[in-house]
Amino acid sequence: MSTMLELAGLRHVYRGGHAAVDSLSFTVDGGELSCIVGPSGCGKSTLLRAVAGLIAPTGGEVLLHGSPVRGVPEELAVVFQDYSRSLFPWLTVQSNVEFPLRGRATRAERRELAWSALKQVGLADAAHKHPQQLSGGMQQRVALARALAYRPALLLLDEPFASVDAQTRFELEDLLLRVHAEQGTTMLLVTHDIDESVYLGDRVLVLSSSPARLLADLPVHLPAERDQITTRESETFVELRTEVARLLRGVAAPVSVSP
Known part of the structure; x- marks a missing residue:
């Protein structure tokens, strides 16, 4: 698979000196569903807005198909958390x-x-x-x-299921997996939910507290077809969920695992 999205040394500092993202680098391959998880307020939404071209980062670059993102790309779509205000x-x-x-x-x-x-x-x-x-x-x-x-060639999702009840969230997660399997759209999903990141992702990118830095890039070795009960009970799921939780709590040392 070819690289569709690349973040190279991305950095963003808001007016007043608040650093939201610092020296963040990773790539997303075409057709991949990558999940970004991190503590609340760590800079996840700032990162997604920079990828979407909604803000110009203070430093570094966002590249889509190898070209720098300047403004909102034509081939990109975003699903926001607050659906009531987006319709x-x-x-x-x-x-x-x-x-x-x-x-x-x-x-x-x-x-x-x-x-x-x-x-x-x-x-x-x-x-x-x-x-x-x-x-x-x-x-x-x-x-x-x-x-x-x-x-879209690239679909960005900013905590899209955070405002719905648990049962609806499971249904929407399964819907997203089905759509991804049918269309092969490249997706980058931001969430604060560890279980959701492991259940949905081909890989999980774990961010530190603010300013956001990459703690780990973890491949998800789960079957493409997933089930809310059996997948979440599997040993692979439990082990990866535990690893992500340890990283977020600062128990494990930062690691980088190639997919």
């Missing part, structure tokens, strides 16, 4: 999914892409409803469908 309440579900495609596809193409994405996330029957008529989990499915309809 337009006055638009139907179908229109919300179609919205980013304006100027990018014809009206007929927009409808087809939106319908296909809604079907993929199990919301075809809700196309003509408005977001406020849906549950929180269904609204987050709409946000995911909107990103998928855009057909």
Whole structure:
């Protein structure tokens, strides 16, 4: 697999002197689902905003397909944690999914892409409803469908399931794995949930407390097909989850394991 995303010595200091990210370097291969986990407030969201081109880092570079990111790349989509604020309440579900495609596809193409994405996330029957008529989990499915309809080369997810209940979270995690298997979209997911990072990821990137530095790059040697019960009970899952927890608590020394 070829490298799609590269962070080279990324550093970001906010006005006032607060350092959020410091000398962060890693790569993400095409088709990979990589998870970033770290303590609350460590700089995970700052990192994702820099990758998305929403902020210009203080130092270092973000490279997409080998080219420096300057502004938001055309082939990138983001799913945010706060789904209620990312959807337009006055638009139907179908229109919300179609919205980013304006100027990018014809009206007929927009409808087809939106319908296909809604079907993929199990919301075809809700196309003509408005977001406020849906549950929180269904609204987050709409946000995911909107990103998928855009057909991004790189999908960024910023703690996308943190605001839903546990059962819905499991359902959305499995949905994301199914979408990834079907489309092979490269994904970079930020989470503070250790179990989620191990369950979803092809690899787990463990960050230190602020300013964020890379503590470990851990491959996840789990089967591609995963189950919320049997996978989480497996010895491999438990061992890796424990290793990540130790790193975050400062019990283990920083390590780097090649995938």
